[in-house]
Amino acid sequence: xxxxxxxxxxxxxxxxxxxxxxxxxxxxxxxxxxxxxxxxxxxxxxxxxxxxxxxxxxxxxxxxxxxxxxxxxxxxxxxxxxxxxxxxxxxxxxxxxxxxxxxxxxxxxxxxxxxxxxxxxxxxxxxxxxxxxxxxxxxxxxxxxxxxxxxxxxxxxxxxxxxxxxxxxxxxxxxxxxxxxxxxxxxxxxxxxxxxxxxxxxxxxxxxxxxxxxxxxxxxxxxxxxxxxxxxxxxxxxxxxxxxxxxxxxxxxxxxxxxxxxxxxxxxxxxxxxxxxxxxxxxxxxxxxxxxxxxxxxxxxxxxxxxxxxxxxxxxxxxxxxxxxxxxxxxxxxxxxxxxxxxxxxxxxxxxxxxxxxxxxxxxxxxxxxxxxxxxxxxxxxxxxxxxxxxxxxxxxxxxxxxxxxxxxxxxxxxxxxxxxxxxxxxxxxxxxxxxxxxxxxxxxxxxxxxxxxxxxxxxxxxxxxxxxxxxxxxxxxxxxxxxxxxxxxxxxxxxxxxxxxxxxxxxxxxxxxxx
Amino acid sequence: xxxxxxxxxxxxxxxxxxxxxxxxxxxxxxxxxxxxxxxxxxxxxxxxxxxxxxxxxxxxxxxxxxxxxxxxxxxxxxxxxxxxxxxxxxxxxxxxxxxxxxxxxxxxxxxxxxxxxxxxxxxxxxxxxxxxxxxxxxxxxxxxxxxxxxxxxxxxxxxxxxxxxxxxxxxxxxxxxxxxxxxxxxxxxxxxxxxxxxxxxxxxxxxxxxxxxxxxxxxxxxxxxxxxxxxxxxxxxxxxxxxxxxxxxxxxxxxxxxxxxxxxxxxxxxxxxxxxxxxxxxxxxxxxxxxxxxxxxxxxxxxxxxxxxxxxxxxxxxxxxxxxxxxxxxxxxxxxxxxxxxxxxxxxxxxxxxxxxxxxxxxxxxxxxxxxxxxxxxxxxxxxxxxxxxxxxxxxxxxxxxxxxxxxx
Numbered sequence: 001x002x003x004x005x006x007x008x009x010x011x012x013x014x015x016x017x018x019x020x021x022x023x024x025x026x027x028x029x030x031x032x033x034x035x036x037x038x039x040x041x042x043x044x045x046x047x048x049x050x051x052x053x054x055x056x057x058x059x060x061x062x063x064x065x066x067x068x069x070x071x072x073x074x075x076x077x078x079x080x081x082x083x084x085x086x087x088x089x090x091x092x093x094x095x096x097x098x099x100x101x102x103x104x105x106x107x108x109x110x111x112x113x114x115x116x117x118x119x120x121x122x123x124x125x126x127x128x129x130x131x132x133x134x135x136x137x138x139x140x141x142x143x144x145x146x147x148x149x150x151x152x153x154x155x156x157x158x159x160x161x162x163x164x165x166x167x168x169x170x171x172x173x174x175x176x177x178x179x180x181x182x183x184x185x186x187x188x189x190x191x192x193x194x195x196x197x198x199x200x201x202x203x204x205x206x207x208x209x210x211x212x213x214x215x216x217x218x219x220x221x222x223x224x225x226x227x228x229x230x231x232x233x234x235x236x237x238x239x240x241x242x243x244x245x246x247x248x249x250x251x252x253x254x255x256x257x258x259x260x261x262x263x264x265x266x267x268x269x270x271x272x273x274x275x276x277x278x279x280x281x282x283x284x285x286x287x288x289x290x291x292x293x294x295x296x297x298x299x300x301x302x303x304x305x306x307x308x309x310x311x312x313x314x315x316x317x318x319x320x321x322x323x324x325x326x327x328x329x330x331x332x333x334x335x336x337x338x339x340x341x342x343x344x345x346x347x348x349x350x351x352x353x354x355x356x357x358x359x360x361x362x363x364x365x366x367x368x369x370x371x372x373x374x375x376x377x378x379x380x381x382x383x384x385x386x387x388x389x390x391x392x393x394x395x396x397x398x399x400x401x402x403x404x405x406x407x408x409x410x411x412x413x414x415x416x417x418x419x420x421x422x423x424x425x426x427x428x429x430x431x432x433x434x435x436x437x438x439x440x441x442x443x444x445x446x447x448x449x450x451x452x453x454x455x456x457x458x459x460x461x462x463x464x465x466x467x468x469x470x471x472x473x474x475x476x477x478x479x480x481x482x483x484x485x486x487x488x489x490x491x492x493x494x495x496x497x498x499x500x501x502x503x504x505x506x507x508x509x510x511x512x513x514x515x516x
Numbered sequence: 517x518x519x520x521x522x523x524x525x526x527x528x529x530x531x532x533x534x535x536x537x538x539x540x541x542x543x544x545x546x547x548x549x550x551x552x553x554x555x556x557x558x559x560x561x562x563x564x565x566x567x568x569x570x571x572x573x574x575x576x577x578x579x580x581x582x583x584x585x586x587x588x589x590x591x592x593x594x595x596x597x598x599x600x601x602x603x604x605x606x607x608x609x610x611x612x613x614x615x616x617x618x619x620x621x622x623x624x625x626x627x628x629x630x631x632x633x634x635x636x637x638x639x640x641x642x643x644x645x646x647x648x649x650x651x652x653x654x655x656x657x658x659x660x661x662x663x664x665x666x667x668x669x670x671x672x673x674x675x676x677x678x679x680x681x682x683x684x685x686x687x688x689x690x691x692x693x694x695x696x697x698x699x700x701x702x703x704x705x706x707x708x709x710x711x712x713x714x715x716x717x718x719x720x721x722x723x724x725x726x727x728x729x730x731x732x733x734x735x736x737x738x739x740x741x742x743x744x745x746x747x748x749x750x751x752x753x754x755x756x757x758x759x760x761x762x763x764x765x766x767x768x769x770x771x772x773x774x775x776x777x778x779x780x781x782x783x784x785x786x787x788x789x790x791x792x793x794x795x796x797x798x799x800x801x802x803x804x805x806x807x808x809x810x811x812x813x814x815x816x817x818x819x820x821x822x823x824x825x826x827x828x829x830x831x832x833x834x835x836x837x838x839x840x841x842x843x844x845x846x847x848x849x850x851x852x853x854x855x856x857x858x859x860x861x862x863x864x865x866x867x868x869x870x871x872x873x874x875x876x877x878x879x880x881x882x883x884x885x886x887x888x889x890x891x892x893x894x895x896x897x898x899x900x901x902x903x904x905x906x907x908x909x910x911x912x913x914x915x916x917x918x919x920x921x922x923x924x925x
Binding site: 304325330336344345347359370373 | 779787794795
């Protein structure tokens with residue numbers, strides 16, 4: 001029996017860039033096939049070719065042994081290929097049924113036939129254990145359920161080859177487990193599935209076979225049984241990598257950042273940070289864990305002067321830092337790696353060197369009003385070298401760099417000046433293993449130099465790897481602050497979902513939260 | 517890019533750099549292609565009017581560039597275009613759009629005239645010129661800062677508010693020229709034409725011919741035995757034409773604005789705010805203040821253009837819309853055509869000045885209405901803007917290909 005899907009010798013040449021170079025991939029019926037690779041390795045290009053969004057330069061696609069030409073998503077859907085994108089494409093104000101039928105409306109006498117579609121959704125939902133209410137409004141659903149709506153959308157279009165693009169990026173650990181359950185029940189019913197990811201643990205947990213691509217080429221195919229995280233990471237990066245950050249025991253000193261009863265509102269004027277208190281001491285890393293959207297963004301913005309504080313106080317280095325300007329925060333010795341590097345961290349159209357001086361152009365790099373171009377050039381080159389920014393020149397726009405190198409520009413800028421406090425928000429979001437390893441080691445280095453470090457991340461692995469203490473945020477409050485080495489991933493997951501696990505004794509809570 | 521140079525054989529890197537050079541060349545040529553496109557469409561319209569397009573265009577370019585008087589007029593018109601355009605460049609770089617240069621130019625001209633009349637007899641000429649120019653800068657700056665402040669503070673759309681400020685400036689101008697500032701001679705004669713008295717001659721900005729005379733070039737081309745191009749160039753520089761030193765001033769300003777935008781901290785902030793206000797805020801820049809500042813500077817340059825028109829060319833204030841003469845709008849076209857670069861403005865202003873002058877000559881030669889040039893300018897705008905969008909899209913595609921598809925590190 002021929003494989004459900006076979007990609008043979010797919011090559012995609014963009015002007016000056018070979019995104020896919022003779023890539024081969026076979027998907028057997030009822031198989032979970034993980035496509036593993038760093039960001040920029042060419043995974044998404046490959047899937048976009050399969051989905052008809054790009055035309056391959058060379059190569060052939062076979063479905064059930066028959067050669068097919070796919071000219072667009074409509075063709076792909078007709079061939080039974082369904083894609084669940086990393087960013088959901090749902091209309092929040094419509095119901096599940098309405099979202100599912102969008103673009104494929106079933107009508108009766110010219111009117112929308114919601115009832116019939118809802119019935120079909122119930123059927124699909126039951127068959128695969130999705131538990132989705134067709135009448136619910138999408139905006140009321142948690143992210144994990146919204147993702148299932150996306151899955152229903154493609155199943156409703158009779159897809160039997162499912163592509164999931166980084167599906168776990170937005171989920172809590174518990175939701176990830178549930179998703180894996182759903183994936184298994186899908187393949188049990190005969191659906192074949194391509195699972196795109198760069199997370200090694202997930203691949204090992206759920207895949208039947210793993211294909212690794214690096215720099216547009218297939219490096220190899222493996223099974224989880226014969227692989228380890230380390231072996232996969234090495235295939236992905238092309239060299240030996242250190243998965244765990246090497247770090248010694250923290251030696252906390254004086255508190256550098258002290259936050260008391262902080263209340264902050266979000267853009268819609270509702271309370272996002274609801275009375276938070278904690279401190280971060282010199283020489284320790286405090287990690288703030290939580291599902292995206294539980295007030296972490298607003299907390300960091302308030303700490304860095306980007307958002308108004310309603311009440312409560314922020315003290316940095318003994319100075320009052322409540323409602324001060326971003327400039328004042330910087331001058332108090334704070335380095336800030338912002339959550340959204342392209343929005344806040346860089347001016348993408350500026351050359352790298354102009355981004356290197358973004359926070360200090362007026363003092364370090366200027367004599368009075370005149371910018372010292374020679375100094376900018378010299379120091380930027382120095383920093384780019386010290387932080388391994390890979391670029392032909394520091395005069396090219398920052399926007400032309402890969403995500404990892406963009407982040408390195410920010411890290412170079414923020415870590416190269418003398419600071420007492422480092423606030424890093426999602427420091428490695430969307431980065432490849434190599435860059436993550438590098439940035440993590442730099443953060444720990446900063447800690448060991450005596451900086452107080454606050455790391456905010458939705459990636460539990462990252463929080464656990466870096467933190468000495470972990471604060472879990474849920475609905476604007478810090479549910480608990482725990483020592484990193486005394487808490488399990490499961491306990492954190494429950495805390496992130498807002499429930500206090502019983503097995504977390506009161507003893508721990510008291511002795512860790514004591515500094516408050 | 518570094519990845520490809522590091523990991524692929526040299527020919528690939530070479531090809532990539534060739535591609536980049538080709539792209540640059542195309543980007544540089546685009547404005548010229550835009551002009552050609554406008555001229556081709558204009559040619560069809562001329563055919564519809566039963567005019568031979570070659571003859572018409574010949575009259576136009578000949579009239580604007582091929583003799584000393586035409587060239588002098590072209591450069592005289594290029595001067596305000598350049599100054600207004602510099603302000604437009606600053607605003608665009610801060611990502612605010614100033615459609616109010618007309619009004620800013622008018623109020624600048626009004627205050628310059630007022631100061632010139634007030635001090636013309638009592639202070640030395642050059643002092644009055646400096647005063648008038650500073651007055652123009654100041655008044656235009658205020659006129660630009662108001663919509664800037666409204667935008668920063670209350671989120672008022674600057675396109676609407678600047679257009680409205682234009683109307684206010686025009687009507688204030690008419691009021692002043694019919695009332696307090698009217699030429700007493702008009703009142704005596706009872707004709708009541710709305711214009712001011714002529715400024716004292718000491719307040720006139722020196723013309724090229726004045727300077728040439730003071731340097732000893734008193735002869736004419738004819739009695740020096742020059743002919744052809746030499747005669748025209750000598751004539752342009754030394755014989756009496758309307759060409760005044762405002763042009764030199766404008767070119768110096770263009771260089772200064774270039775230095776200001778790319779070499780000073782304030783210029784850096786303006787460009788950062790324009791490209792990414794979020795990152796600018798993160799970097800400790802007060803985004804709102806720089807929106808106001810860039811609008812004020814933009815208005816100041818238009819006001820400066822107005823003052824220079826008064827002391828350099830008109831020597832009195834008359835009907836506001838005749839003084840501004842649409843420079844506030846054609847300055848935007850010149851700025852876009854100059855790729856929003858201060859130095860690019862120098863050639864683009866001269867070209868557009870030439871179009872304006874040439875249109876006049878064409879009207880006389882082949883009886884095509886002067887508004888044909890206005891239409892031509894409109895066509896150029898459409899072509900320039902769409903070619904801008906086209907080249908930006910190409911640039912974006914390049915960038916996104918590079919970031920998405922380049923093997924990440």
